[in-house]
Amino acid sequence: MKLAISLAAAIFATAPTALAPGMSSSLVGIGFICGAEDAAASTVGAATGVMLPGMGNGTYAVDTANPDAAAWFNHALRLYHAFAHDEAKAAFARAAALDPNCSLCASGVALSLGPTLNTGITPAETVVARDAAKRALALAKPDDVRAKGLATALLARYAETPPPSGGREKAFGRDLDELYKANPSDVLVANLAAHALIIPARQDDFSGVERSIAIIEAVLKANPDDAAAIHYYIHATEFAQRAPLALPYAERLADLAPGSGHLVHMGTHTMMRVGHYEDVALSNARALKVDVESQSTLPTSGSLAQRYYLHNYLFGLSGALMAGDEALALRYADHAEKGFKAAGLPRNRVMSRARSLVALGRYAPDRALAVPQDPDDGRFLRIYRHYARGEAFAAKGDAAGVRREAEAIRAVIAQGAQTGDLGGEAEMAAVAEGVLRGRAAMVTGKPEEAVRHFAEAAAAQEKAYPVPKNFDPPPWWYPVRRSLAAAHLKAGRNAEAIREAKASLVEWPQDGLALRILEKADKAQAAQWRAQARKAYVGDVAKIPLDLT
Template sequence: MSYLRQIPLALLLLTPCYAAQEAHNHPAPEKLGDVSFPVSCKPVVQPQFNRAVALLHSFAYAEAQAAFQDVAVRDPSCAMAHWGIAATYFHQLWEPAIPPATLASAQKEIQEAQQHKPASMREQGFIAALALVYQPAAQIPYRTRALNYQHAMSQVASSNPADVEAQVFYALALLASASPRDKTHANQKEAAALLEPIARAYPHHPGIPHYLVHAYDNAELAPRGLPAAKAYAQIAPSAPHALHMPSHIFTRLGLWDDSITSNLASKQAAHQQGDLGEELHAMDYLVYAYLQTGRDSQAAKIIEQVKTLSSLKTADFKIGYASTVMPIRVIVERNRWSEAAAIVPPTSAPPHVVAMAVWARGLGLARSGSPSQAAEEILRLQQLEQQLLTSGDDYWAAQVNILRREIAAWSAEASHQPEAAIALMRSCADDEDAIEKLPVTPGPILPAREQLGSLLLEQNQPAMALKEFQIALANSPNRYGAVHGAERAAQLSSSK
């Protein structure tokens, strides 16, 4: 087990947070959970290796890398130290999974690990599996490399059935290679089947509840995720990501107060540790939850805090997405269409982030009676969709395609083509419902199914609108817009 000093969660939550404090590096977190990953390196580095793996399981990649590097300095012959450094470049559930700027460094580290030739066949299996991920990107698509890694980790897990880390890393590989279009959630269910039994045997392991939360982060399985969600924050409260992750399940179940509590703690911890990406991620979930409970003033305060943050690297998807969509959420969720029409898309963000702002602008134009101007935004989204397809990002290309057709639907409504508007929006809702969201987002900014209900209400079809709002609420419980839309539709239906 790792030798980690226990810091009470209450102490962490009560520590003051200074918004103006300059971000800087803090000492590595202390309470990370218990990990035991025996390696054939010098015994003196084993506790630090365990600690590095614990950090890795909470996606504290920079801190984990520093810890693995310390192991490599203290034991230059430790192959698994270089495996660990290479693993910190593989962000399996984030975007991009392998940042292009770090690929060369990752390849160098995995080559170092291979050259040291660990004595253990188990360690050789871990290294050989990770090496598959870092094969030349120009020759082998990431999707193929991720599947190759999953299959290799399957072999490591089956060859070492009593090895907890082999099972946990294989479960993560299954989640990383799960297709967003697989609504049977086959990989997620297989990962959960691996993790649930060992969760009972190793109740303080950070990776087990973390990956269970991700496995259950969908409408079908979310109720099963509550025990893991509640456990993870208690196991590793020093990791901002561990404090945030329960809110994935809370969001799925519409437990907004729980989500707010979770993300306030995560935001504070991330700020104290200088982790801007994690801080913004928590802030985005906070804005989302505040809006669903009608706490618009608190959501507005978070937006004001974002404006005080300097040097936002919007080219980083995690930072760019959160900082871009937060103000859009407030405007769009509250139907402030003239403000939406004035949104200026960011210039340096990834194309799928730019698309969010273009969509909101187009939606604002269409819904405020300017469908001809909205056509320009439709064209811009079409260009962004093609850019994503060319780069091989089929998932986000499909999402942008849905956003484009949503504007077209509202433009058709504004142009007095009600049947075309309904047909377009229904196709958007069906397509959106068929694809799972990615972990970095709470969900669509404005679900297409919810928009379909609103569109039917505008066409004075409350009974049909009510059915769509009910489906929307089954997909995303307790969303403010769907709840109030359903109430309005029910009232109008009963009065007819």
């Protein structure tokens, strides 16, 4: 374990995909997860008043003669852009305490209390933020355009009466954009404006996205390594459905902010959408380790830190499953019990356990079948357990067992319908049951029946979880349309198999198993598809039975 950790640390001194010759990428990811568990077991206590290195970059002039206040303001701004929200609030407050006459420091306090892409604001926080913005405006020197403009924008953001057009956040974005236009070389304002313009996207209002992209691209043209700009570029291009634009920046963000678990993870939003699944698995394993280490140095962010940790875990496991990295997927699965304790957020424990079962069903059938049902398990976890057992039976060629688990899923949903408290489990269960019925048909040599089941499951998946809005990470672990293509191939309908495999690859690009189907179905271009499949898939793609594709 220690060897894996040290090798991982050495390898990731460069880009996440820069493996040493002959080095297994699985070993690197496993090393990071081991490192996270070792760090969590250490007895190092959190310290206060510590500036954690590696949270990003960017240092700006601050209206203070106190170098410590200036340093804390800049550190706080890096934390803010890294979405370390609680830590940013504390750091801005420290800067303001070190120099009570610093306008930017007071604005930082107001800024950090406001909404971001990940957080909202309470009425009580709005009052405190408004007071801080008033103080910032009063402290701003008459000729300090930046300080006055930022304080004015914040004061409008937290006004007792919201602006008449578009609400507080849209007005805040417009005000910061105007401040940026007055001085396009002010990178501090540019990054704040870029973020503010995409905050309304939380409510599916994407009207500010294109303007945000334009601002960020100007920043990156001058400084391609601006960590804050890269962070927002990843989000904005994702909202705009142009994720590949951010890939050159996403691939190096982790090394620009190696102390921020969120920014180490952030590049994988882009990587997932372009099909770099193994990089997704490795980078999120690295993020787990960084998260644990930073929390041992700084006071924890409580539930927010736990949310980030789950997000990184689910993202990484999704990448490992899509990449076919059996060893790393199983290591993620094993981490569920250690990384998500019973004392933590109950939802996190449920989600991590549920998704870990998928890895067991795919890669460790006997282990999946040995997982007992806990009487306290809710419907969500029970559905996943039955699904994992169904995958395990399919791997063993036991069609009857697969069908029993499909029926069990239907029974769980029927029970929920009777009590009238069904939530999103019904949509997920429809996909899970359909996949298992398709698997059973494939195992028994009935591809025509499998086509029907997989078509229904794929339609259910795409209706419930459309990729443009659900790849963060995907709620269901793989594209079921891929299985539909496999069923067509088994039925001898190569043209239909090609059509469905290509359709699946549109939104789940570089899927090694879909590429394998194309290799078998498209004889004219088999060599091309074979090369792509082998490059995309970590395991031996040729060893995956068509029935399990």
